[in-house]
Amino acid sequence: MMPVEAIVLDIEGTTTSVAFATEVLYSYARERLPNYVRQHRNEPEVAEIMDEAREAGDVWNDEAVVVRMCHWMERDQKVTPLKALQGLIWEEGYRNGELVTPLYPDVAPALRTWHARGLRLYIYSSGSVHAQRQIYGHTAAGDLTPLLSGYFDTRTGPKREVGSYRRIAEAIGVTPRRILFLSDVREELDAAREAGWQTVWMVREGLAGPAAAHRRAMRFDRISL
Ligand SMILES: CSCCC(=O)C(=O)COP(=O)(O)O
Numbered sequence: 304m305m306p307v308e309a310i311v312l313d314i315e316g317t318t319t320s321v322a323f324a325t326e327v328l329y330s331y332a333r334e335r336l337p338n339y340v341r342q343h344r345n346e347p348e349v350a351e352i353m354d355e356a357r358e359a360g361d362v363w364n365d366e367a368v369v370v371r372m373c374h375w376m377e378r379d380q381k382v383t384p385l386k387a388l389q390g391l392i393w394e395e396g397y398r399n400g401e402l403v404t405p406l407y408p409d410v411a412p413a414l415r416t417w418h419a420r421g422l423r424l425y426i427y428s429s430g431s432v433h434a435q436r437q438i439y440g441h442t443a444a445g446d447l448t449p450l451l452s453g454y455f456d457t458r459t460g461p462k463r464e465v466g467s468y469r470r471i472a473e474a475i476g477v478t479p480r481r482i483l484f485l486s487d488v489r490e491e492l493d494a495a496r497e498a499g500w501q502t503v504w505m506v507r508e509g510l511a512g513p514a515a516a517h518r519r520a521m522r523f524d525r526i527s528l
Pocket residue numbers: 313314315316319323324328381386389427428429430431434462
């Protein structure tokens with residue numbers, strides 16, 4: 304195994320539980336989305352998201368866009384404009400203290416250790432970069448954004464496509480075999496592996512299918528670098 308220079312982390316199922324995503328973050332956004340759009344519709348950022356969602360959803364007015372977004376949320380479809388809007392809605396919750404990210408207990412200590420060892424740490428999530436900054440800026444272990452060197456979302460490409468991992472490697476300027484990707488989703492790991500990255504399959508609940516080509520770990524402090 305080549306020594307690792309950079310670690311790229313998924314969020315949901317890797318650094319935070321799936322339950323936090325579905326029961327807290329997604330519910331928070333679902334309850335507020337129609338009102339949020341009504342109140343912020345004229346702001347350029349929201350107007351751009353609405354245009355993008357209209358195109359992605361193949362619908363023609365705001366009401367239909369909101370319905371389509373709720374439909375995507377129910378199915379947890381990682382549609383880029385929806386993820387962008389969720390990030391804006393969560394920002395309000397993080398700012399007013401309603402939301403705090405409960406990371407798995409091994410995550411913050413491991414990020415601090417890896418950072419102190421000189422490893423560069425990045426996030427690659429379907430959640431928007433804006434959402435990622437909120438999520439790591441307001442954790443129960445404090446603001447962890449100073450430990451992070453950069454963020455990538457689906458604007459770089461879908462997480463199950465090899466091209467996305469090639470683009471990230473190029474953007475961070477690290478040789479693929481010196482990058483380690485941590486995720487709970489096998490198809491994402493397969494794509495990263497195809498791009499030449501090292502991979503560890505995070506099996507937080509201890510459940511996983513066949514081992515395939517990926518090392519597995521239940522906690523970050525069990526990962527050898
Ligand atoms: C903790 S959920 C917030 C991030 C998000 O919106 C999302 O869809 C998570 O996807 P990931 O790629 O991090 O599994």
